[in-house]
Amino acid sequence: xxxxxxxxxxxxxxxxxxxxxxxxxxxxxxxxxxxxxxxxxxxxxxxxxxxxxxxxxxxxxxxxxxxxxxxxxxxxxxxxxxxxxxxxxxxxxxxxxxxxxxxxxxxxxxxxxxxxxxxxxxxxxxxxxxxxxxxxxxxxxxxxxxxxxxxxxxxxxxxxxxxxxxxxxxxxxxxxxxxxxxxxxxxxxxxxxxxxxxxxxxxxxxxxxxxxxxxxxxxxxxxxxxxxxxxxxxxxxxxxxxxxxxxxxxxxxxxxxxxxxxxxxxxxxxxxxxxxxxxxxxxxxxxxxxxxxxxxxxxxxxxxxxxxxxxxxxxxxxxxxxxxxxxxxxxxxxxxxxx
Ligand code: SF4
Ligand code: SF4
Ligand code: SF4
Numbered sequence: 020x021x022x023x024x025x026x027x028x029x030x031x032x033x034x035x036x037x038x039x040x041x042x043x044x045x046x047x048x049x050x051x052x053x054x055x056x057x058x059x060x061x062x063x064x065x066x067x068x069x070x071x072x073x074x075x076x077x078x079x080x081x082x083x084x085x086x087x088x089x090x091x092x093x094x095x096x097x098x099x100x101x102x103x104x105x106x107x108x109x110x111x112x113x114x115x116x117x118x119x120x121x122x123x124x125x126x127x128x129x130x131x132x133x134x135x136x137x138x139x140x141x142x143x144x145x146x147x148x149x150x151x152x153x154x155x156x157x158x159x160x161x162x163x164x165x166x167x168x169x170x171x172x173x174x175x176x177x178x179x180x181x182x183x184x185x186x187x188x189x190x191x192x193x194x195x196x197x198x199x200x201x202x203x204x205x206x207x208x209x210x211x212x213x214x215x216x217x218x219x220x221x222x223x224x225x226x227x228x229x230x231x232x233x234x235x236x237x238x239x240x241x242x243x244x245x246x247x248x249x250x251x252x253x254x255x256x257x258x259x260x261x262x263x264x265x266x267x268x269x270x271x272x273x274x275x276x277x278x279x280x281x282x283x284x285x286x287x288x289x290x291x292x293x294x295x296x297x298x299x300x301x302x303x304x305x306x307x308x309x310x311x312x313x314x315x316x317x318x319x320x321x322x323x324x325x326x327x328x329x330x331x332x333x334x335x336x337x338x339x340x341x342x343x344x345x346x347x348x349x350x351x352x353x354x355x356x357x358x
Pocket of ligand 2 (some may be wrong): 029119296300301303304306307308328329345346347348349350351
């Protein structure tokens with residue numbers, strides 16, 4: 020390979036700069052695990068078409084094609100519709116696409132390095148970067164099973180009905196949840212991260228995602244609700260639907276920043292709905308209490324009943340519907356609070 024004008028010792032520093040992340044020893048260790056210095060030099064030559072990269076690197080074009088395909092499978096590069104290969108846009112994109120890659124590209128050492136980086140600095144960096152701003156780039160989509168149990172809702176908007184969002188996308192795919200895969204604090208379902216349109220094409224083309232029919236994807240959304248996972252859509256990042264996450268409280272970056280650091284209201288937009296309890300139907304089983312990520316449900320005296328009954332603090336409720344899904348006597352329904 021021809022000498023590209025970057026010293027080997029500086030490749031990882033250059034990669035961090037390209038990913039818009041400050042110099043970090045933990046992130047360097049992730050990058051060193053992900054790419055050799057020679058591979059790093061190739062990435063720094065992007066964006067490029069294979070022929071151009073072959074010329075720059077001195078490799079033959081076929082070898083470059085193979086390497087770029089491998090980079091794509093490992094979640095390091097994306098290919099634009101014009102056939103141009105680009106390195107990950109930033110550290111977050113690299114994290115998400117690398118960790119959702121097929122099993123053969125992921126080992127425990129890599130998962131541990133990402134986890135060490137995330138726990139050791141990334142969460143604090145992200146939380147600190149928010150300051151006092153309310154960016155709310157992620158929104159809660161209510162559980163469709165909760166909406167089905169709530170008779171008086173009227174028409175849902177297409178962008179808040181997960182089933183309509185799924186039916187309107189083509190193609191649809193599922194990949195592993197990157198947070199649960201690396202953090203490993205819970206045993207909730209892993210293969211539930213739904214991808215749509217461009218996001219699904221990318222996942223399928225690089226062997227990371229399994230193509231789904233709309234009804235299969237709706238079933239996965241329903242199973243996620245039953246398991247206690249919240250649907251979230253990063254609609255503030257792109258209005259074009261590329262993914263819907265099914266998030267847990269223990270591993271998810273969003274909830275780790277939001278709940279542990281106390282900035283959840285700054286980043287997460289509530290749905291237009293809130294849960295309410297019909298106390299005559301509530302048996303006091305408490306199944307809903309544990310389900311709520313936001314501690315919005317308390318068991319309180321409800322005379323003349325001798326049992327404690329569930330009560331919702333509407334101010335804390337984000338309208339996810341998970342409590343309604345688990346409530347066997349269907350004492351919890353969702354009500355519209357914003358038009
Ligand atoms: S944001 Fe939620 S679903 Fe998406 S990868 Fe993280 S935990 Fe998984
Ligand atoms: S799950 Fe339903 S029945 Fe059980 S405490 Fe909650 S509201 Fe009451
Ligand atoms: S009370 Fe909690 S679990 Fe129920 S809808 Fe509100 S945020 Fe979700």
